[in-house]
Amino acid sequence: MEKSYDDTNTEKSGLRLKDTELRLGLPGSESPEREEHDQNVLSLKSFVSGAKRGFSDALDGGGKWVFSGGSGGGSEGLFSPRRGGNNNGGNDLSGSDSGLGGPVLKDGVAPKPLVVQEKKSQVAAGNGNTAPASKAQVVGWPPIRSFRKNTMASHPPKNDNDDDNAEAKFGSGCLYVKVSMDGAPYLRKVDLKIYGGYKELSSALEKMFSCFTIGQCGSHGVSSRDVLSESRLIDLLHGSEYVLTYEDKDGDWMLVGDVPWEMFTNCCKRLRIMKSTEAIGLAPRAMEKCKTRT
Amino acid sequence: MHKKTAFSFPDEVLEHVFSFIQSDKDRNSVSMVCKSWYEIERWCRRKVFVGNCYAVSPRMVIKRFPEIRSIELKGKPHFADFNLVPDGWGGYVFPWIVEMAGAVPWLEEIKLKRMVVTDESLELIAKSFKNFKALVLSSCEGFSTDGLAAIAASCKNLKELDLRDCDVDDLSGHLLSHFPDTYTSLVSLNISCLGSDEVSFSTLERLVCRCTNLRTLRLNRAVPLDKIANILRRAPQLVDFGTGTYAADLRPDSYSDLAGAFSSCKELRSLSGFWDVVPDYLPAIYPVCSKLTSLNLSYATIQSPELIKLVSHCPNLQRLLVLDYIEDSGLEVLASSCKNLQELRVFPSDPFGVEPNVSLTEQGLVAVSSGCPKLQSVLYFCRRMSNEALVTVAKNCPNFTRFRLCIIEPRTADYQTLEPLDVGFGAIVQYCKDLQRLSLSGLLTDRVFEYIGTYAKKLEMLSVAFAGDSDLGLHHVLSGCESLRKLEIRDCPFGDKALLANAAKLETMRSLWMSSCAVSFRACKLLGQKMPRLNVEVIDERGPPDSRPESCPVDKLYIYRTVAGSRFDMPPFVWTMEDDPSLQLS
Numbered sequence: 001m002e003k004s005y006d007d008t009n010t011e012k013s014g015l016r017l018k019d020t021e022l023r024l025g026l027p028g029s030e031s032p033e034r035e036e037h038d039q040n041v042l043s044l045k046s047f048v049s050g051a052k053r054g055f056s057d058a059l060d061g062g063g064k065w066v067f068s069g070g071s072g073g074g075s076e077g078l079f080s081p082r083r084g085g086n087n088n089g090g091n092d093l094s095g096s097d098s099g100l101g102g103p104v105l106k107d108g109v110a111p112k113p114l115v116v117q118e119k120k121s122q123v124a125a126g127n128g129n130t131a132p133a134s135k136a137q138v139v140g141w142p143p144i145r146s147f148r149k150n151t152m153a154s155h156p157p158k159n160d161n162d163d164d165n166a167e168a169k170f171g172s173g174c175l176y177v178k179v180s181m182d183g184a185p186y187l188r189k190v191d192l193k194i195y196g197g198y199k200e201l202s203s204a205l206e207k208m209f210s211c212f213t214i215g216q217c218g219s220h221g222v223s224s225r226d227v228l229s230e231s232r233l234i235d236l237l238h239g240s241e242y243v244l245t246y247e248d249k250d251g252d253w254m255l256v257g258d259v260p261w262e263m264f265t266n267c268c269k270r271l272r273i274m275k276s277t278e279a280i281g282l283a284p285r286a287m288e289k290c291k292t293r294t
Numbered sequence: 295m296h297k298k299t300a301f302s303f304p305d306e307v308l309e310h311v312f313s314f315i316q317s318d319k320d321r322n323s324v325s326m327v328c329k330s331w332y333e334i335e336r337w338c339r340r341k342v343f344v345g346n347c348y349a350v351s352p353r354m355v356i357k358r359f360p361e362i363r364s365i366e367l368k369g370k371p372h373f374a375d376f377n378l379v380p381d382g383w384g385g386y387v388f389p390w391i392v393e394m395a396g397a398v399p400w401l402e403e404i405k406l407k408r409m410v411v412t413d414e415s416l417e418l419i420a421k422s423f424k425n426f427k428a429l430v431l432s433s434c435e436g437f438s439t440d441g442l443a444a445i446a447a448s449c450k451n452l453k454e455l456d457l458r459d460c461d462v463d464d465l466s467g468h469l470l471s472h473f474p475d476t477y478t479s480l481v482s483l484n485i486s487c488l489g490s491d492e493v494s495f496s497t498l499e500r501l502v503c504r505c506t507n508l509r510t511l512r513l514n515r516a517v518p519l520d521k522i523a524n525i526l527r528r529a530p531q532l533v534d535f536g537t538g539t540y541a542a543d544l545r546p547d548s549y550s551d552l553a554g555a556f557s558s559c560k561e562l563r564s565l566s567g568f569w570d571v572v573p574d575y576l577p578a579i580y581p582v583c584s585k586l587t588s589l590n591l592s593y594a595t596i597q598s599p600e601l602i603k604l605v606s607h608c609p610n611l612q613r614l615l616v617l618d619y620i621e622d623s624g625l626e627v628l629a630s631s632c633k634n635l636q637e638l639r640v641f642p643s644d645p646f647g648v649e650p651n652v653s654l655t656e657q658g659l660v661a662v663s664s665g666c667p668k669l670q671s672v673l674y675f676c677r678r679m680s681n682e683a684l685v686t687v688a689k690n691c692p693n694f695t696r697f698r699l700c701i702i703e704p705r706t707a708d709y710q711t712l713e714p715l716d717v718g719f720g721a722i723v724q725y726c727k728d729l730q731r732l733s734l735s736g737l738l739t740d741r742v743f744e745y746i747g748t749y750a751k752k753l754e755m756l757s758v759a760f761a762g763d764s765d766l767g768l769h770h771v772l773s774g775c776e777s778l779r780k781l782e783i784r785d786c787p788f789g790d791k792a793l794l795a796n797a798a799k800l801e802t803m804r805s806l807w808m809s810s811c812a813v814s815f816r817a818c819k820l821l822g823q824k825m826p827r828l829n830v831e832v833i834d835e836r837g838p839p840d841s842r843p844e845s846c847p848v849d850k851l852y853i854y855r856t857v858a859g860s861r862f863d864m865p866p867f868v869w870t871m872e873d874d875p876s877l878q879l880s
Contacts, residue, residue, distance in 0.1 A: 141759065
């Protein structure tokens with residue numbers, strides 16, 4: 001069926017696919033992309049319907065056409081192309097699967113699966129933790145405006161029957177905070193709920209803001225390898241040039257990393273990547289503060 | 295042979311005639327009659343609407359229409375509302391303000407939607423337009439209360455300051471105190487999206503007192519219930535009122551005070567706000583309910599019985615926004631009480647929960663469709679649907695102009711038959727011949743797109759997610775929907791073929807958004823090359839698309855027609871496919 005509309009309609013529109021030899025396949029392959037694509041769609045479907053197939057399954061089928069070329073960061077910086085050596089790997093489970101609201105799974109959209117989240121949930125299940133109160137989430141779905149989400153999340157509905165779950169309702173949706181970086185031309189927003197811990201957050205932010213620190217990003221002349229070379233990134237940002245700080249509910253600026261992750265996500269109103277020179281005097285009294293408050 | 299017609303009117307006469315023609319479409323038609331009409335018309339056009347701020351440059355607009363008084367601009371694609379457009383994508387209003395500040399000093403009205411507005415822009419507005427009257431910002435961001443303060447302080451003739459769902463940096467600047475004491479022209483004030491900005495109540499009361507033309511006042515959450523009565527008493531002429539927090543300790547005197555204040559507002563037709571509602575205070579609004587035409591309870595976390603009571607007091611309701619706490623039973627009451635209902639929006643109270651927390655199903659929608667003959671516009675979030683219900687709804691409401699259904703779980707089938715919902719949506723497009731806007735959800739195959747392409751001839755905007763099987767689906771839409779202007783698609787298996795085969799169609803539309811689909815980088819380049827009047831933007835945070843094989847699908851694609859060429863304000867993760875082959879990336 002596809003062939004017939006191809007012939008008639010491409011003629012009509014003046015675009016002759018045959019002339020341009022557009023082939024929907026990887027270089028050197030016959031036309032495998034369709035199959036891979038279907039496979040991907042299949043894995044996406046089963047994933048959405050809740051089947052707990054590992055991400056590696058999805059990646060094996062679709063991984064080739066998404067990740068070849070290598071060093072790019074994922075959307076929101078969440079995926080690492082190096083599955084095996086994922087530096088976020090298993091280290092980030094501290095505090096995140098303690099059962100406080102349960103880990104938030106992020107549902108797979110094929111080009112940007114979240115390897116880490118999936119691993120986390122598998123481990124959590126293995127540990128016999130209870131299933132998460134909220135289900136796997138897809139970015140931007142259901143289509144509810146940020147304003148509404150933020151409004152409902154910040155003041156969860158009071159239910160007579162089930163106060164414990166009140167937080168879990170809209171609160172478990174998402175928690176967008178603004179991230180600014182000294183010198184960057186615009187803010188970003190990140191959803192704290194999708195990170196399991198500080199390492200993931202930090203890594204995601206590095207990827208998001210890397211282009212600002214390495215100068216000539218964005219100009220089309222720069223090769224991708226230079227801009228997003230991960231080792232350079234880490235050197236620059238783990239060097240002493242920048243620190244990550246956050247504004248808490250009292251309006252005070254604190255260094256990120258001193259309090260347990262869960263506590264942090266509850267306190268944090270916005271983030272700022274500050275030049276180290278300016279961050280002198282930010283005492284790590286975060287722990288004390290949060291303790292006295294809660 | 296030169297023939298002078300007896301029917302050439304002087305320009306002033308034509309101008310006068312044209313002044314009765316307000317609609318953009320008609321104005322455009324007028325301007326195409328002949329050169330002299332084009333000239334006359336352009337000098338007397340007062341309002342311009344630019345649906346995509348990158349479709350044209352500010353200079354071009356002002357050059358053609360030098361005497362405009364009102365401009366409306368839209369920036370980011372609609373899916374930006376759902377965080378699908380990364381921050382920094384664009385939509386900056388500043389260049390427009392700069393151009394207009396110089397060339398159109400008599401500008402009175404600026405309306406913006408999904409644009410990035412800075413304090414600098416607001417300050418420039420405040421400084422440049424001496425007769426500035428109306429600022430309407432819808433889903434905008436990038437500014438703080440400081441910028442708004444500049445507007446309040448400088449614009450002596452300001453009538454309207456309307457902030458709808460904006461992301462405003464609250465610097466606790468006591469915005470209202472920046473209106474001078476001599477300022478009295480306020481007609482409409484909407485600060486409902488300001489976060490915790492402490493409002494000085496005395497300042498608010500004085501402002502309300504001296505602005506006797508005030509018709510619309512929408513307060514923010516920071517305004518407590520016990521302040522409402524005073525405000526209402528000072529503004530009994532209000533037509534549209536938005537409360538702040540609708541919660542307080544229940545005290546008989548404050549209740550009767552409030553009820554009395556509401557009853558003094560004989561002109562009140564629209565109510566909104568109602569954050570944190572204490573149900574016992576709701577009856578205070580009963581005195582105004584019989585005349586209410588619009589009610590926004592979409593932040594009111596009250597349960598079905600209270601909602602039912604409230605709704606049954608409002609026989610003249612035309613527009614209702616509510617949470618799904620209303621449940622099917624509440625919607626049945628709505629259907630029997632509110633025969634004039636035209637628009638209904640039901641939002642989910644717990645969209646991320648695994649199990650339904652309320653009993654709201656397709657039945658509620660069917661009930662309303664059956665009981666409300668004037669129903670035209672629906673936005674409905676629910677967890678289950680059936681083809682049977684959709685067909686019933688379609689037959690009941692052939693006058694639908696907007697139908698947006700969101701079944702919360704992607705790819706949910708008909709719960710009764712386990713089939714796709716193709717037939718149900720097919721009925722919608724078949725029976726609702728005037729349908730302008732449609733959003734799909736649930737399990738859908740290419741078949742639904744075939745129906746849409748065949749029947750939805752007046753459809754202007756279509757939103758698609760997690761649907762379809764192949765390029766054929768997209769092809770049906772692009773080749774069949776004659777009136778299509780905006781198409782937004784996410785997570786569908788649509789690839790290059792349909793897009794390339796219907797490339798010409800894209801120039802007849804405002805824009806196309808595709809994310810998490812299967813369009814290759816190569817196709818994007820091809821499209822960019824072949825279609826110089828389209829901007830083909832590849833948005834990809836993984837890094838430059840040329841670092842991957844050309845056959846790799848791009849993450850996000852935004853295509854729009856433009857006469858302004860490529861834009862220059864793109865962030866590092868956006869690439870425009872160039873027309874000039876020599877500038878190709880690979």
